[in-house]
Amino acid sequence: MHNFAMKKLLFTLSLLGFLSFAGFGQVTSVPEEAKRNFEKQYPEAEAAVWSNNVISAGVRFALKGESMYAEYSNKGIWKFTYRDWDMDRLPDAVKDGFEKSKYADWQIHGVKIAHFPGNITRYRVEVQKSALQKRYLFFNEKGRMLKSALTL
Numbered sequence: 145m146h147n148f149a150m151k152k153l154l155f156t157l158s159l160l161g162f163l164s165f166a167g168f169g170q171v172t173s174v175p176e177e178a179k180r181n182f183e184k185q186y187p188e189a190e191a192a193v194w195s196n197n198v199i200s201a202g203v204r205f206a207l208k209g210e211s212m213y214a215e216y217s218n219k220g221i222w223k224f225t226y227r228d229w230d231m232d233r234l235p236d237a238v239k240d241g242f243e244k245s246k247y248a249d250w251q252i253h254g255v256k257i258a259h260f261p262g263n264i265t266r267y268r269v270e271v272q273k274s275a276l277q278k279r280y281l282f283f284n285e286k287g288r289m290l291k292s293a294l295t296l
Contacts, residue, residue, distance in 0.1 A: 247292070
């Protein structure tokens with residue numbers, strides 16, 4: 145019995161050590177290339193706060209009084225930037241596209257303007273019909289809904 149208890153203890157300690165090591169491996173720093181690219185792209189940014197989820201690094205910041213969020217790959221390559229926006233500031237074509245969509249009667253919970261590489265601009269409208277029915281709607285500049293995605 146003593147031998148069995150000792151094996152069980154060693155197994156438990158080994159498992160805890162492995163889990164601690166595996167968990168430690170998930171904590172990564174923000175890629176220096178991402179920081180350099182961000183500083184070049186947004187030299188006037190203020191109050192930058194970085195986060196890293198292993199596959200990408202994100203930074204929340206302010207730029208000329210606007211709340212922004214940019215994301216970079218784990219290699220430091222810029223993926224996109226979101227800027228807080230509101231429905232009144234959307235282009236008329238996007239407002240019209242939303243009003244003609246099947247989500248027009250859903251409650252609007254947020255609007256963002258998104259910038260992507262290649263000088264691509266998209267508009268994201270977050271809508272909700274109920275606690276379980278929430279979506280992100282993505283529109284182009286002409287007001288065409290490009291996609292609708294579930295949100296949590």
